Amino acid sequence: MERNKTGWVALAVMALAGCGLAGEGEPSEAQRGDGSDTIELAEFPDRPYWGDTHLHTDISVDAFGFGVRLGAEEALKFARGDRVTATTGMEAQLDRPLDFLVISDHSDAMGSTRRLYDAPRILVRDPTLRRWYDMLHESPEQSTRAVAELITAAANDAIPEALIDPERQAAATRELWDSHLDLLDRYNRPGEFTAFAGFEWTLMPDGNNLHRVVMFRDGSVKTGQVVPFPGLNTTPEQLWDYMEAYEANTGGRVLAIPHNSNLSNGIMFELVGPDGGAMSASYASRRARYEPVVEATQIKGDSETHPFLSPNDEFAAFGVAGWELGNLPLTRQTTPDMFEGSYVRSALLRGLTLEQQMGVNPYAFGLIGSTDSHTALATGDEDNFFGKHSGNEPRAGRALQSQNLGTAEGRFGWHYLAGGYAAAWARGNTRAEIFDAFMRREVYATTGPRMVLRLFAGFDFAEDDWNWDWVRAGYTRGVPMGGDLEDIGRAPVFLISALKDPDGANLDRVQVVKGWVDASGAAQERVYDVAWSDMDGERRSVSGRVPAVGDTVIRREATYENSIGAAELRATWRDPDYRPGQRAFYYVRAIEIPTPSWVLFDAKRFGFDLPPEVIEANVIQERAYSSPVWLRPRRGPDDAPRIMGEG
Amino acid sequence: MIRKLLRDPLAHFLLAGAAIWGALALLGDPVDPASRTIELSRERQAGIALGFERMMGRPPTDAEMDAAIARWVREEVLYREALRLGLDQGDAVVRRRLATKMDELAGAEAEIVRPTDALLDAWLADNAEGYGDGGAVSFAQVFFPSEQAARDALGGPAPPRGSAISLPRSVDAMELVELEAVFGRQFASGLSQLPTGKAWQGPIRSGYGWHLVRLEGRTAGSVPPLAEIRERVEADWRSATIAARRQRAYEVLREAYTVDVE
Numbered sequence: 069m070e071r072n073k074t075g076w077v078a079l080a081v082m083a084l085a086g087c088g089l090a091g092e093g094e095p096s097e098a099q100r101g102d103g104s105d106t107i108e109l110a111e112f113p114d115r116p117y118w119g120d121t122h123l124h125t126d127i128s129v130d131a132f133g134f135g136v137r138l139g140a141e142e143a144l145k146f147a148r149g150d151r152v153t154a155t156t157g158m159e160a161q162l163d164r165p166l167d168f169l170v171i172s173d174h175s176d177a178m179g180s181t182r183r184l185y186d187a188p189r190i191l192v193r194d195p196t197l198r199r200w201y202d203m204l205h206e207s208p209e210q211s212t213r214a215v216a217e218l219i220t221a222a223a224n225d226a227i228p229e230a231l232i233d234p235e236r237q238a239a240a241t242r243e244l245w246d247s248h249l250d251l252l253d254r255y256n257r258p259g260e261f262t263a264f265a266g267f268e269w270t271l272m273p274d275g276n277n278l279h280r281v282v283m284f285r286d287g288s289v290k291t292g293q294v295v296p297f298p299g300l301n302t303t304p305e306q307l308w309d310y311m312e313a314y315e316a317n318t319g320g321r322v323l324a325i326p327h328n329s330n331l332s333n334g335i336m337f338e339l340v341g342p343d344g345g346a347m348s349a350s351y352a353s354r355r356a357r358y359e360p361v362v363e364a365t366q367i368k369g370d371s372e373t374h375p376f377l378s379p380n381d382e383f384a385a386f387g388v389a390g391w392e393l394g395n396l397p398l399t400r401q402t403t404p405d406m407f408e409g410s411y412v413r414s415a416l417l418r419g420l421t422l423e424q425q426m427g428v429n430p431y432a433f434g435l436i437g438s439t440d441s442h443t444a445l446a447t448g449d450e451d452n453f454f455g456k457h458s459g460n461e462p463r464a465g466r467a468l469q470s471q472n473l474g475t476a477e478g479r480f481g482w483h484y485l486a487g488g489y490a491a492a493w494a495r496g497n498t499r500a501e502i503f504d505a506f507m508r509r510e511v512y513a514t515t516g517p518r519m520v521l522r523l524f525a526g527f528d529f530a531e532d533d534w535n536w537d538w539v540r541a542g543y544t545r546g547v548p549m550g551g552d553l554e555d556i557g558r559a560p561v562f563l564i565s566a567l568k569d570p571d572g573a574n575l576d577r578v579q580v581v582k583g584w585v586d587a588s589g590a591a592q593e594r595v596y597d598v599a600w601s602d603m604d605g606e607r608r609s610v611s612g613r614v615p616a617v618g619d620t621v622i623r624r625e626a627t628y629e630n631s632i633g634a635a636e637l638r639a640t641w642r643d644p645d646y647r648p649g650q651r652a653f654y655y656v657r658a659i660e661i662p663t664p665s666w667v668l669f670d671a672k673r674f675g676f677d678l679p680p681e682v683i684e685a686n687v688i689q690e691r692a693y694s695s696p697v698w699l700r701p702r703r704g705p706d707d708a709p710r711i712m713g714e715g
Numbered sequence: 716m717i718r719k720l721l722r723d724p725l726a727h728f729l730l731a732g733a734a735i736w737g738a739l740a741l742l743g744d745p746v747d748p749a750s751r752t753i754e755l756s757r758e759r760q761a762g763i764a765l766g767f768e769r770m771m772g773r774p775p776t777d778a779e780m781d782a783a784i785a786r787w788v789r790e791e792v793l794y795r796e797a798l799r800l801g802l803d804q805g806d807a808v809v810r811r812r813l814a815t816k817m818d819e820l821a822g823a824e825a826e827i828v829r830p831t832d833a834l835l836d837a838w839l840a841d842n843a844e845g846y847g848d849g850g851a852v853s854f855a856q857v858f859f860p861s862e863q864a865a866r867d868a869l870g871g872p873a874p875p876r877g878s879a880i881s882l883p884r885s886v887d888a889m890e891l892v893e894l895e896a897v898f899g900r901q902f903a904s905g906l907s908q909l910p911t912g913k914a915w916q917g918p919i920r921s922g923y924g925w926h927l928v929r930l931e932g933r934t935a936g937s938v939p940p941l942a943e944i945r946e947r948v949e950a951d952w953r954s955a956t957i958a959a960r961r962q963r964a965y966e967v968l969r970e971a972y973t974v975d976v977e
Contacts, residue, residue, distance in 0.1 A: 094946060115897060150845075164895065188808055205807055254950065518896075520881065534879065567881050570899025570922035635860070635923040636880050 095253040100287040102320075103498025106258035112543045113493035113510065117502055118518055119168035120147065120446035121266070121325060121490050122281050122363060122438035124457075127244055128173040128268075131442035132181040133200075133215030134457035135208055138444035140171050140248055144255040144263055147446045155458040160445050162452070163571065164518070166489070167497050168262035169446060171252075172281045175267045175296030176222070177232050178241045181215075184231065194228045196221075212459040220397045222300065223275035232300070245295050249288035256287070258498045267296035269307055269324070275399040277331035280307065281363070281438075285503035286320035293318050303342065305351070308358045323506060327363035327440065329415070330371040330388075331396040334406030337415035337431055339422065347422060352430035361506050364412045364513045364693055365437040365488040367456045368396075372435075372657075372693055373413040376404050381595050383579075383659060387515070389685065390471070390483030398479065416696060417583045417591040420651045424585055434509030434550045434695030435655070437488020437516075446487075448516040450690075451626075453486040453666035460484075464674035467667045468682070482682055486666045488515045491692075493548065509550025514692040519575070520567040523549040523656050525697040529561040531640050538563055549655075550695040555702050559646035564598060564639045566658035566692070573660040574633025576600060576617040576689060580641060584652035595657075598641045601634035619662045621687045626668040633661035653696035660690045753791055755784065763787055821964035822957035830952060836941050838952050845951070846944060847936035849891035852906060855884060855929045857915075865918035865925040873915055875927050882923070888934070902926065 098106040124131040126139045137155045146152045149165030184197065185204050192198045203214035221227050249265055256263040266283040279299070284291045297310040311322045329336035341347040364371050370387025378384040394401040408414040412435065419431030439446050442457035453462070460466040460481060471479035493510040494501040505511055512521050522539070526546025533541045542563050547553055553560055566578045577600035583593045597614045600607060607615050620629040637658070665686040671678050678686075763783050767775040775783060803809045830838075839846065857877035859865035868875035882898065895903045898921055905919030911930045918925040941948060 096946070118896075164900075165892070186808065189806075254946075522881070565881050568922065570897075570902065572922065630922075638879075638881075 095250075095256070098258055099256045100253045100289060102286050102500040102503075103256075103258040103262070104500045106498060107496050109495040109501065111495070112539060113495050113505065113548075114539075115493075116491035116512075116518075116520055117167035117262075117494050117497050117505075118164075119166050119170070119262075119490050119492065119502070120439050120441075120448070120487075121170040121264075121283060121436065122172050122268070122327065122366060122440045123147075123169060123444065123446050124173055124268075124440075124442040125171060125444040126182055127179040127248075128442060129177040129179075129181045130174065130215045130219060131444075131457060132185065133204060133211050133218065134442055134459045135211060136443055136458040140251055140444075141255075143171055143444040143446070144169060144251070146444070148255070148261045152445075154443065154445060154454060154461055156461045156463075158462065160447070160452075160454060162447070163449065165261070166446060168264065168492070168502050170264040170266040170281065170283050171248075172266045172268040172283075173296075174270050174299075175241070176270050176298050176300050177227070177237060178267075178296065179244050180231055180237065180240070181218075183240065194230045196228045197230055208459060212457075216397075220275070220399065222270070223272050223395075223397050223399060225300070227300070238295070241295050246288075246292060249292050253288050256499065259496065262497055262499055262502055264499060264503070265291040268299075269297060269302075270299035271302065271304070271307075272299070272396060273335075275395040275397045276333040276335050277328045277396045278304065278326070278336060279328060280304075280324040280326050280359070282307070282311070282322060282324050283503070283506070284314075284320060284322050285499055286318065287499070290314075290318040290320035305342065305354070308354050311358050321503060321507070322358075323361065323503070324359050325361050325363050325436070326359060327366060327438070328368055328371065328396070329362070329410050329412065330369045330391050331394075332410050333395045333400055333402055334409030337409045337411075337418055339409075339418055347426070347430065349426045349428045352422060352426065352428040355430040356428065356432055359433060360509055361434045361436055361511060361695075362412055362415075363438050363440075363488075363490075364435040365485065365515050366440040367484050367487045368440060369483070369485065370515070371410070371412050373411050374407050376407050377411060377414050378593060378595075383595075383657070383689065383691070386688065386691065387485050390479040393478045413581065413583065413593060414591075416653050416655075417585075417593060420583065420585045420653065421589070421591055424589070424651060429698075432653075432696075432698060434506070434511050435513045435693045436490035436506075436511050437513035437693075438490055439487035441487060448487045448489045450486045450516060450664065450666045451669050453484075453669070456484050462670065462673070464670075464676055467670050467678070482665075482667045482678075482686060484666075486516055488513055489518070491518070491521070509695040510548050512549060512692055512694045515690040517569040517572040517660060517690050517692075519569050519572075519658055519660075519692045520565075521549075521656060521658055521692045521694050522563070522565040523694045523697065524563040525551065525553050525560050525654065525699075526563075527556060527558050527560060529563050529640055533563060533640070534638060538565075547697060549697060552698050552700055554700055555649065557648050557702075559643045560654075560697075560699055562639070562641045562643075562654065562697075564641060564656055565636065566599075566638075566656070567636045568634070568660070573628065573663045573690070574601065574630045574635060575637050576633055576659045576661050577614060578637045578639060579657045579659070581655050581657055582643065582645070582652060584650050586650075587647075594645070596641070598639040599637040601632065601637070617661050619687065621662050621664050621668075623664070623668060623683050623687070624672065626664040626672040628661070628663050630661070649701050650699065651701060652699040654699070655696040656692075656694040658692045662687050662689055664688075751795075753788060755788075759787075760784070817964075818961050821961045825953055825956040825960055830949060832941060832945075835945065835948050835952055838955075839938065839941055839948050842951070842955075843938045846948070847938045850936035851888040851890050851934050852894060852930065853885075853887050853889070853932040854906065855931070856882070856926045857884070857928075858882065858923065859918065859925045859927070862918055862920075862925050865927055869915060869917065869927055874929075875915060877927070878924075880923060888932075891936070899923070906930065 123143055125143050126132050126136050135155055142152045147166045147169040149162055151159055151161040154160040184201055189201060192201045200214040203210040252263040252265055264283055266281055269280045269282055271278040294314050297307055314320060314322050326336055341351050369391030373384050374388055375384045392402060415431045419429040423429035439448055443454045445454045447454045455461045467482045469481045471481060491512050492502045492505040494505045524542030524546040528545060564578060566575055568575050577597055580596045580598050586592050600614050618632045620631055665688045667686040764775055767783055857875045858880040859877050902921035909916055909930050911933055915927045915929050917927040
C-alpha cells in the first residue's frame with residue numbers, strides 16, 4: 069500500500085514532466101521488409117495460408133460512426149488468435165488463428181469521424197456536421213444513422229467540405245499512416261503471421277460500388293513513401309497511375325482487389341472503356357496488371373453469379389438475396405441487364421470475348437473471399453459472427469432488423485453472410501510469398517470454412533498420378549490454379565482435390581465451372597459435377613443429374629451431423645466438350661453439405677423465433693471457389709506479348 | 716490507527732489528490748481558476764518560446780514572443796472564465812478527455828520505464844504461454860473412413876494399409892499450431908493423449924475420419940530465451956503493465972464511491 073502512494077507521486081511528476089513518449093521495442097530488420105530470405109521455404113506451395121484482406125478499424129470514416137472503438141492493434145491481435153474485448157464488451161476470439169491480414173481502412177477522410185467525434189462541439193460550424201456530431205454522441209442508433217447519411221452523401225458527392233478539407237486531411241492521414249505502418253511491422257513475423265499494409269479506395273459514382281482494396285507487398289521503408297490514395301473524385305486509371313508510380317519510385321509491389329461488384333449496378337466489369345467507347349488494349353492490360361484478384365464473396369453478399377445469368381446452375385443463388393436489389397446505399401435499383409457487369413463469372417466470360425477482340429483480357433483474375441468487417445474483428449465463421457459493423461455485434465433481433473445502408477426496404481440483417489476468407493498457396497508465410505501467390509492468382513475464395521482446394525491443369529494427367537506424389541506431378545507437368553495453359557490440340561486434363569475443413573462440415577460435391585467462347589463468338593458457361601459423396605452408391609447420377617446430398621440440420625438447435633457427405637473428393641477430369649482453338653476458363657467450386665448459418669445460431673443463442681422462410685434461407689451450403697485456369701489458343705508469331713507473364 | 720488509515724480508500728484518494736496537487740505546486744504555475752492573477756514564470760516563458768521554435772524551426776523574435784505570450788494569456792483568461800462559468804460541466808468531450816487524462820496519468824510511468832532483464836525474465840516466466848512454440852510432434856499416420864476398418868487394420872500386418880486422403884503420411888517435428896491447421900483440433904487433441912513408441916496405435920478420431928498413428932517423437936513446448944524475443948516481451952509487458960496500473964488506480968478511486976443505479 070505504501071507503494072501506491074509513492075507510485076502516485078511518481079506518476080503525477082512524470083506525467084507532468086511531459087515525458088509521455090512510449091518506449092516501444094523496435095521491429096527487427098526481418099519484420100520491416102517483405103520477408104524475403106527470412107525463413108526456409110517449401111519446394112512447392114505445401115499448404116494454403118488463411119487470411120482476410122478486407123478489414124476496417126476505428127479510423128475508417130464509417131466504421132467509427134457505426135460504433136467500433138477497436139483499432140489496428142486489436143485487429144492484429146485478434147487475427148493472430150489472441151482474445152480481445154469487442155467494442156460492445158463481449159470477449160472475442162477466433163477458433164483458429166489467421167495467417168495473414170490486410171487492414172484496409174477507407175482512404176477518404178481517414179480518421180475524420182473519430183476526429184469529429186472528439187472535437188469540441190463549439191468548433192463544429194457546418195450545420196450538417198453539427199447534426200452528425202450530435203447524432204454520433206446521442207446514441208448508437210443515431211450514430212449508425214449518421215453514418216448511413218454520410219455514405220449516402222459520399223455517394224451523392226455531397227460531403228461537407230469541412231470534413232474532407234484536403235490540407236488538414238492530408239496532414240492527418242500522413243500521421244495516421246506512419247504510425248499504422250510502424251504498428252504493422254511490429255506485428256509482422258515472418259513464418260508466423262503476416263501483416264500487410266493496405267487501404268480501401270472507395271469510389272462510388274451514384275452509389276454504384278467500384279471499391280478496391282489496395283494491398284502492398286512491402287514494409288514501412290517503402291510504404292512510408294506514399295500515403296493512401298483518395299477514392300472520391302478520382303478514377304480507376306488514376307489509382308493505377310498511383311500504383312505504377314509507387315512501384316517505379318520505391319521498387320516495391322502493389323495490387324488492387326475489386327469487391328462487391330454485386331453492388332455496382334453493372335459498372336464493375338464493363339464491356340466498354342471508361343469513356344463509353346471501345347475498351348482500349350492499354351486500359352485492359354493495365355487493369356489485368358494491377359488487379360489480378362477479385363473478392364468474390366464477403367459479408368455484403370456473394371458475387372460469383374446470379375440465377376438470372378446462370379439459370380442451369382442450381383447453386384447460383386447463394387448470397388444473392390437482398391443484395392441483388394440495387395447499389396450499395398440502395399439509391400438506384402438494379403435491373404437484369406446490369407447483372408452481367410456485376411458478377412464474377414460473367415466478367416470472366418466478358419474477359420474471353422474482349423481478349424478475342426483485342427488480344428488482351430482485362431478480366432483474367434483469380435478469386436478470393438474476405439470479410440469486409442467493420443468491427444476490427446476478422447470473423448468468418450457462422451458460429452462466431454460479430455456483425456458487419458459494431459452496430460450489429462451479437463444481440464437478439466439483429467437478424468431481423470432492416471439493414472442500415474440507406475435504411476431502405478428489402479435488405480435485412482439476415483441477408484448478411486458471415487464473411488469469407490482468402491486462401492493463398494504459398495511456400496511460406498511472408499509478405500513476399502503471399503503477395504506473389506496473389507499476383508500469380510494461386511489463391512482461392514471460401515465463404516468461411518477452411519477447405520483445402522487443389523487444382524492442376526495439364527494434358528497428360530492420369531488416374532494413377534494419385535498413387536504417387538501428385539502435387540509434385542501437378543507442379544512439374546501442369547499449371548496450378550491461376551495459371552495459363554496453351555492449347556496443344558488435345559483436351560486438357562485436371563487433377564482436382566477438395567479436402568474438407570478438418571473442424572467443419574463434410575463435402576457434398578466438387579464441380580468444374582467452364583466458360584468459353586463458341587464458334588459463333590457467343591459466350592457460354594456450363595457446370596460439371598466431377599466428384600460427389602457416395603457417387604457409386606445411392607447418389608448415382610440419374611440422367612446426368614446428381615441427387616441432392618440430404619440435410620441433417622436441426623433448425624432450432626443450429627446443429628448438423630457429418631453423417632452425409634465426404635471427407636475428401638478427388639477427380640481426374642478431362643473436358644468432354646473441348647474444341648481445338650477454343651478460348652476457355654475452368655474453375656472449381658467445392659460445396660459443403662447443408663449447415664446452419666449465423667442467423668440460426670443467433671436464434672438459438674438468444675432464444676427467438678424466425679419466420680419459416682428466413683429459417684429455410686439460412687440452411688446454407690458453404691463453398692470454395694478456386695481461381696480459374698485459362699486455356700488459350702496457341703500463340704502465333706504475330707500475337708501481342710502476354711500480359712500476365714510474371715510470377 | 717495509521718495502519719487502518721492506510722487501508723481506507725478515502726485516505727488513498729485524499730493522499731493521491733494531495734500528491735498530484737503537491738506535484739503541480741512543485742512545478743510552479745499554480746492553476747487556480749479562482750485567482751485573477753496570472754503569473755508568468757520564467758519556466759512558462761521558456762516553454763512558450765520552445766513551442767514556437769518547434770513549429771517554426773527558429774527562436775521567436777522579441778515581437779513574436781510578445782505576441783505568443785499575449786495569445787497564451789488570452790487563452791488562460793478565457794480558460795479561467797470558462798471554468799468560472801462552469802462550461803466544463805455537462806460537456807461529454809471535456810468529461811471524456813479528463814477521464815482519459817486520469818488513465819494516462821496512471822499508466823505514464825510504465826510507458827517510459829526501461830524494464831530490466833530480470834524484470835522481463837520474471838514476467839516471461841509468468842506469461843510463457845504466448846511465446847512458446849507449443850511443442851512439436853513427429854509421427855506417421857494412416858487414414859480410415861470408419862473406426863471398424865481402423866481397428867481391423869490395427870490387428871493385421873504392419874504397416875497398416877488405409878484409404879487415400881490428401882494428408883501427409885508422415886511429418887517430422889510439426890509444430891502444434893501447424894498440426895491443428897492441417898489435421899484439425901480433434902486429431903491434435905487425440906494425439907496428445909498417446910505415448911510415443913514404435914508401435915502403431917489408435918485409432919484416434921479427426922474431422923476426416925479415423926487414424927492409426929505411430930508417434931515417433933514429441934518435444935515439449937519451450938520458450939525461447941529472453942534475448943531472442945526481448946522487443947516483443949517488452950512491448951507486451953508494457954501494455955499489460957499500463958492496463959494493470961490503470962485498473963488498479965481506478966479501483967482505488969472507485970472504492971471511495973457508492974453508486975446507486977435507480
